[in-house]
Amino acid sequence: MSVQIEFLGHSTFEIRSGEHRILIDPFLTGNPQAKKTAEEMNPTVIVITHGHGDHVGDTVEIAKRTGALVIANYEIAEWLTAQGVKNVHAQHQGGGFQHPFGYLKLTVAHHGSMLPDGSNGGSPCGLLFKLPGKTIYVAGDTALFSDMKLIGEAELDLAILPIGDNFTMGPDDSLQAIRFLDPKLVIPCHYNTWPPIEQNPHDWAIRVGGETDAKAKVMEVGDVITV
Known part of the structure; x- marks a missing residue:
């Protein structure tokens, strides 16, 4: 089964698989890259x-x-419940669960996670989706780490990686991440939203093609691709 991915800006994506619309990190209000509003989004997850x-x-x-349904680590799930969100499922690093849309495992990420009001946001996570016919890894905000080799053993159809540097890994480290992960296709995110994370994604894509076995796809905001 094919899966569609829409890039909504920064690190916000929507994955469409069958009847499911999986919205990841929905930062739209206040996002200078966003072309859609929060009111336009109708995800199932x-x-x-x-x-x-x-x-x-x-x-x-x-x-x-x-x-x-909102899926997050335990601390964020508890925080969301306190904000009045009713349909919440808590997971944590290393834990997977078979949801109606497919299997989701939360992976390690090296970053921070404090919530906007200063509350404890637990440990940051990456996302390993095993959807019908496709395996997708969303790294989240992270530094490079060698255990990405283990994530790559899932035989990734797609990896979505930050390349902005400053707050996450930059282009050089992302290339090593791609070598560890060995995905068929890689999409960059978390760049050019603000000056500290400015990058040239097209130069990065050329390097991906020349220095790894993956194909790179630079998505403009609003682009939809089929994996």
């Missing part, structure tokens, strides 16, 4: 990688309006 405001974003508003 929301997944959050960590607690920072540019990833939790509009989760509470969208979840309350749509009733979407």
Whole structure:
């Protein structure tokens, strides 16, 4: 089965698999890259990688309006419940669960996770999706780490990686991450939203093609691709 991916800006993506619309890190309000508003989103599922405001974003508003299932680490799940979100599923690093849309395992990520109000956001996570016919890894905000080799053993159809540097790994480290992960296709994120993370993604894509076995796809905001 094919899967569609829409890039909504920064690190916000929507994965469409069958009847499921999986919205990842829905940062739309206040996102200078965003072309859609939170009010336009109608996901069946929301997944959050960590607690920072540019990833939790509009989760509470969208979840309350749509009733979407929200998946996050335990600390963020508890925080969302306290905000009045009703449909929440807590997981944590290393833990997987068979959801109606497919299997989701939360992986290690090396970053922070404090929530916008200063609450404890637990440990940041990456996302390993095993959807019908496709395996997708969303790294979240992270530094390079050698255990990405283990994630790569899942035989990835797609990896979504940050390349902005400063807060996450930059282009050089992302190339090593690609070698560890060995995905068929890689998409960059978390760059050019603000000056500290400015990068040239097209130069990066050329390097991916020349220095790894993966294919790179630079998505413009609003682009939809089929994997």
